[in-house]
Every structure is written in C-alpha cells, then in structure tokens.
Amino acid sequence: MRVKSNKSLYIGKIIKYFVCIFLAILSIFPFWIMLTNATRSTYEIQQNSISLIPSTYLLDNIRVLLGKSFNPLKGFINSMIISTGATLCTVYFSSLTAYALVAYDWRLRQPFFTFILAVMMIPAQVTSIGFYQFMYRVHMTNNFLPLILPAIASPATVFFMRQYLLATLSIDIVNSARIDGAREFYIFNKIILPIMKPAVATQAIFSFVGSWNNLFMPLILLTDNDKYTMPIMVSLLRGDIYKTEFGSVYLGLSLTVLPLFVIYFMLSKYIIAGVALGGVKE
Amino acid sequence: MRRKGLSYAKYGYIFCIPFVLAFLIFSLYPIIYTAVIGFTDLKGLGRTDFKILENPFQNFITIIKNASFQQSLKNTIIIWVVNFIPQILIALLLTAWFTNHRNKIKGQGAFKVLFYMPNIITAATIAILFYSLFGYPKGPVNDLFMMLGITDEPIYFLIQKSTARGIVSFIQFWMWYGYTMIVLISGVLGMNPELFEASEIDGATSAQTFFFITLPNLRTILLYTLITSLIGGLNMFDIPRLFLLGGPDNATLTTSVFIYNQAFSGSYMYNRAAAASMIMFVIIAILSGMIFYIMRDKDAAQLKKFQKKQQKALRAAEKAGRRADG
Numbered sequence: 001m002r003v004k005s006n007k008s009l010y011i012g013k014i015i016k017y018f019v020c021i022f023l024a025i026l027s028i029f030p031f032w033i034m035l036t037n038a039t040r041s042t043y044e045i046q047q048n049s050i051s052l053i054p055s056t057y058l059l060d061n062i063r064v065l066l067g068k069s070f071n072p073l074k075g076f077i078n079s080m081i082i083s084t085g086a087t088l089c090t091v092y093f094s095s096l097t098a099y100a101l102v103a104y105d106w107r108l109r110q111p112f113f114t115f116i117l118a119v120m121m122i123p124a125q126v127t128s129i130g131f132y133q134f135m136y137r138v139h140m141t142n143n144f145l146p147l148i149l150p151a152i153a154s155p156a157t158v159f160f161m162r163q164y165l166l167a168t169l170s171i172d173i174v175n176s177a178r179i180d181g182a183r184e185f186y187i188f189n190k191i192i193l194p195i196m197k198p199a200v201a202t203q204a205i206f207s208f209v210g211s212w213n214n215l216f217m218p219l220i221l222l223t224d225n226d227k228y229t230m231p232i233m234v235s236l237l238r239g240d241i242y243k244t245e246f247g248s249v250y251l252g253l254s255l256t257v258l259p260l261f262v263i264y265f266m267l268s269k270y271i272i273a274g275v276a277l278g279g280v281k282e
Numbered sequence: 283m284r285r286k287g288l289s290y291a292k293y294g295y296i297f298c299i300p301f302v303l304a305f306l307i308f309s310l311y312p313i314i315y316t317a318v319i320g321f322t323d324l325k326g327l328g329r330t331d332f333k334i335l336e337n338p339f340q341n342f343i344t345i346i347k348n349a350s351f352q353q354s355l356k357n358t359i360i361i362w363v364v365n366f367i368p369q370i371l372i373a374l375l376l377t378a379w380f381t382n383h384r385n386k387i388k389g390q391g392a393f394k395v396l397f398y399m400p401n402i403i404t405a406a407t408i409a410i411l412f413y414s415l416f417g418y419p420k421g422p423v424n425d426l427f428m429m430l431g432i433t434d435e436p437i438y439f440l441i442q443k444s445t446a447r448g449i450v451s452f453i454q455f456w457m458w459y460g461y462t463m464i465v466l467i468s469g470v471l472g473m474n475p476e477l478f479e480a481s482e483i484d485g486a487t488s489a490q491t492f493f494f495i496t497l498p499n500l501r502t503i504l505l506y507t508l509i510t511s512l513i514g515g516l517n518m519f520d521i522p523r524l525f526l527l528g529g530p531d532n533a534t535l536t537t538s539v540f541i542y543n544q545a546f547s548g549s550y551m552y553n554r555a556a557a558a559s560m561i562m563f564v565i566i567a568i569l570s571g572m573i574f575y576i577m578r579d580k581d582a583a584q585l586k587k588f589q590k591k592q593q594k595a596l597r598a599a600e601k602a603g604r605r606a607d608g
Contacts, residue, residue: 012385019375023393023397024392024397027460030408030411033415034411049417049425093301093304094301096301097297099297100294100296103294104297107291121569122309123566126313126316126517127309127316127563128559129315129319129545130312132545133315133319133324136330146308152300153309213403215405230404231404231406234404234524246414249414257403257407260404269391272391272394272464276467276471
C-alpha cells in the first residue's frame with residue numbers, strides 16, 4: 001500500500017514538472033526563434049525556419065531594416081519621452097491624491113474614494129472618439145502631451161497607493177513635522193514620498209511598461225513619422241515593404257523586445273511581487 | 283484639538299485638485315463628447331462642426347443593425363471565452379501545485395518569472411511575431427509540426443476562420459495565464475494559515491484541501507479576475523488589429539478594431555464609431571458596477587445596513603407605540 005502511494009506520488013511529481021517545463025518552453029520558444037532568425041538570411045529562413053543557433057547575417061539584416069521606414073532609435077526616444085513623462089505624472093500625483101485620502105479628514109473624503117473606485121475600470125478605448133476630436137480641435141494631435149498628462153489621473157494607482165499608505169503611515173510623524181513648523185506640501189515631498197518609495201517603485205515599473213506598450217492612443221493621435229512610438233514602429237513591420245525580408249522583420253521585433261527583456265530580468269523579483277500585491281488592479 | 287484637525291482639512295481638497303482636473307479634462311469631457319458625437323452627423327476627415335441628427339438615435343440603430351458590428355461583438359466574446367476557460371483552469375492547477383506545502387515544486391521562482399514574461403512584452407510585437415511564426419507554406423510552427431509528425435502537409439492557419447480565431451485566443455491565453463496564476467497564488471497566501479493546518483490535522487488529502495478549503499475562499503478573487511479579464515477582453519485591440527487586421531473574412535474583428543476602422547481607417551465615420559463606443563461603454567459600466575460591488579468596503583456596507591435596520595426597527599416601534607396610545 002505504502003509503496004503504491006509512493007509510486008503514484010512519484011508519477012504525480014513527474015506530471016507536474018512536465019507541465020511546468022512545457023509551459024516554460026512555450027514562453028521561451030517564440031522569442032528564441034525570433035532572436036536566432038534575426039541573425040539569419042531570408043534564404044536560410046525559407047529553407048528551414050527553425051534554428052536554435054544563430055547565423056551570421058545580423059549586419060545584412062540591420063542594413064535592410066534601417067534602409068526602409070523602420071527607425072528604432074527614433075521610436076525608442078519618443079517612447080522613452082512619453083513613458084518617462086507619464087510615469088512621473090502617475091506616481092507623483094497618485095501619491096499626492098492617496099496622501100490626501102489617508103492623512104486628512106475632509107468631508108468629501110469617503111465619497112471621493114468611492115468615486116475613484118467607480119471610475120477605475122473605464123478604459124481609454126471607449127472614450128477615444130471624443131478624446132481625438134477634442135485634441136484635434138485644440139491642435140494637440142502629433143503632440144506628446146495628450147499621451148502624458150492624462151496619467152495624472154490614474155485611479156488604479158491611487159487605489160494601490162492608498163492601501164500602502166493605510167498600512168505604513170503613522171500620523172505622529174506628520175504631527176511632529178508640523179510642530180517643527182513644516183508646511184503640508186513640504187511634509188509630503190520630504191517625508192511622505194520617501195516613506196512610499198517601495199510602492200512608488202512598483203507602480204513606476206507597471207506604469208512605464210504600460211505606457212511603453214500602449215498602441216491604441218498613440219496610433220490615433222500621432223500621424224507624423226517623426227513622432228511614432230515603438231509599438232507604431234513595430235506595426236510598420238507588418239506592411240508590404242518588409243514582406244519578403246523575414247530576417248529583418250525578426251530583427252525589428254527583437255529590437256523592440258530587448259529593452260523590455262533587460263528591464264524584466266533585472267527587476268523580475270519586484271515585478272512578480274508587485275503583481276501579487278496589486279492583484280486588485282487592471 | 284478638533285479645531286486644529288478641521289484647519290488641515292482644506293489640504294485634503296487641495297492635494298486632490300490635480301487628479302480631479304486631469305480627470306475632468308481627459309476622461310469626463312471626452313466621455314461626454316463621445317456620447318454627444320454619437321447623436322450627430324460628424325463624419326469626414328478634419329471636420330469638427332456637427333449638428334444633431336433629426337432622429338438622434340439613428341447612429342445607434344445603424345450600428346446595432348450593422349452585420350460587421352454584430353460579428354465583431356460575437357468574435358470578441360468567442361475569443362475571450364476560448365482564452366479564459368483554459369486560462370483560469372491552468373492558473374488554478376498551477377496555484378494548487380505551487381501552494382501545496384507537502385510536496386513543493388523546485389524552481390518555483392524561475393517558473394513564475396517565465397510564465398509571467400509574455401505579459402510584459404509589447405502586444406504589438408507579439409501579434410506580428412505570431413504572424414511570422416504561423417507563416418505558410420514555410421514557417422516555424424509548420425516546420426515544427428511537420429518535424430514532430432503532427433501534420434504531413436503545411437497548414438494555412440491564417441486563412442481559416444477557426445484557426446485564426448483560435449490563435450488569437452491562444453495568444454491572449456499565453457499572455458495572461460501567468461498573471462492570473464500570480465494573482466490567485468497571492469490570494470491563497472493571504473488566507474488564514476490555520477485553515478490549512480486544521481484540514482491537514484483532519485487528514486484531508488491535497489485535492490480535498492484544494493476543493494473544499496482553497497477554492498471556496500478564492501471565490502471573490504476568482505470573480506474579480508473573471509470580470510477584469512472580461513473588461514480587458516472587450517477592449518482587445520493590439521493583437522487582433524496587427525495579427526490579421528481583423529481577417530480572414532472578419533473572423534478576428536473585435537469591437538475595438540471595428541470602432542477604430544469606422545473612425546480612423548478610411549471612412550472617418552466618427553459619429554458611428556462614437557455610437558458603437560457608447561454601446562461598449564454601457565456594457566463595461568455594468569461590469570464595472572459589479573466589480574465595484576464586490577470590492578466595496580464590506581464592513582462599512584454592513585454597518586450601514588445594520589444602522590438602517592435599527593432605524594427601521596425604531597420607527598416601527600414608534601409607530602406601534604403611537605398606535606397603542608391611540
């Protein structure tokens with residue numbers, strides 16, 4: 001009896017590892033193919049499109065890729081400006097709003113929090129027509145500001161920051177700073193923000209990645225080639241001009257993924273912890 | 283003391299001003315503007331002037347009767363369901379395995395990192411990567427299938443409706459099951475450990491513990507995951523837009539792609555796109571209302587209910603008293 005149960009335990013264990021390893025391969029395989037094919041010639045890819053080892057055509061692919069409309073450096077810089085701006089707006093103003101919700105006792109506090117919960121789920125997509133018309137009328141299309149400033153109001157981030165502050169903020173610190181004559185705004189910037197650093201870091205990562213990956217809004221607002229973000233650049237690879245240049249397409253895709261890979265593998269511990277904490281998000 | 287507390291209250295309002303202003307300008311105004319456009323004749327590139335239609339609901343009627351819109355709504359729901367069922371099942375299975383104390387899986391951290399990885403990569407990139415992977419007649423997936431002997435002939439995945447839709451569902455599944463798993467695991471870790479200890483002492487098997495302790499306690503988080511995933515699914519844009527541009531034969535046309543096509547690719551029918559947006563907005567608002575109901579402060583809600591009940595009882599008692607007096 002004992003032996004049998006051990007055996008079934010053993011089989012169960014094998015199944016578990018088999019499934020986990022299969023899923024892990026499923027995560028890696030597409031990206032692996034992408035990276036190796038980025039170094040292979042179109043002819044090699046047509047002969048056999050799977051290769052686990054890289055080839056020697058990387059420079060040729062780079063030349064073909066950059067010879068057409070794809071400009072990864074420009075996309076990278078534009079995306080960097082937008083994502084950095086949006087991230088700064090999100091974390092700073094969400095912290096400020098969360099602090100107002102936790103530290104002060106004002107009459108509309110509870111209704112305001114209820115309101116934030118209520119609007120948390122409104123996706124930008126369903127309001128895009130009005131947003132586009134509004135921006136068109138004030139001549140703000142092909143401008144980065146309409147992609148940065150809306151980040152000031154990020155209800156989900158406020159919610160997360162509030163939960164964090166509720167758990168960590170002791171009002172005594174605030175009171176003693178007041179006795180020392182510190183002004184409220186000074187207290188927030190010099191005392192509260194440092195306390196919130198862990199929450200700010202987590203939310204900054206998610207806000208940055210979310211903004212970096214956003215396709216819908218930039219696609220609507222930015223029509224000038226010089227203003228294209230990384231995801232719009234990527235969408236050019238789907239066009240006819242790269243139809244037969246397989247190696248270059250894989251290379252272009254790789255270039256957009258590499259910065260994310262670097263961020264992810266450097267910060268994966270914090271990112272996973274952040275997802276677990278912010279389970280009540282997005 | 284009380285007066286001092288009051289004098290600080292104004293900072294509560296002041297610190298919320300940026301959020302409120304940004305919300306009014308960039309969210310509320312566009313919502314109202316979209317709603318208004320839905321009732322007008324606004325179409326054509328570069329136009330901003332409009333007038334309300336004779337029959338204000340004309341656009342809404344046109345959209346609801348539009349075969350492409352109906353198709354896109356159907357596609358969106360099919361793609362979401364086909365992605366969500368395996369997603370939640372795999373996530374639950376992995377949660378059960380990863381939170382099992384008795385035989386731990388080694389390398390959990392690495393597995394979590396790899397399972398979550400696709401979620402962080404640009405969806406636009408993933409859409410085009412999969413377009414390349416499923417190439418015909420030569421493409422990595424076809425080559426792999428023939429190597430493994432799954433098929434003898436290359437399959438033209440991208441031209442068949444069912445496979446095209448299936449691949450979009452698969453991409454969604456592949457991008458999101460890791461996220462769902464991490465959320466569920468954190469839900470299990472947040473439960474009272476005494477529950478698990480007690481069930482272990484009572485001699486429950488791992489499966490019994492999972493089905494009778496873990497699963498019922500995960501109910502709220504499961505419901506939350508379901509609704510947020512549904513809202514996300516209703517907004518699916520990047521993948522269906524770039525993977526097959528809505529094709530073949532509108533099989534991967536989702537509502538977001540439909541709205542985008544109406545307004546921004548060729549036809550510039552802002553009014554119809556706005557009407558379709560508002561229809562989606564109402565659906566999403568109803569779903570959000572459900573989340574809001576789940577997440578509301580339960581204690582506060584209960585307290586309110588209790589107070590109401592007491593007041594009612596009080597009034598009833600008064601009434602009874604008066605009647606007795608009379």
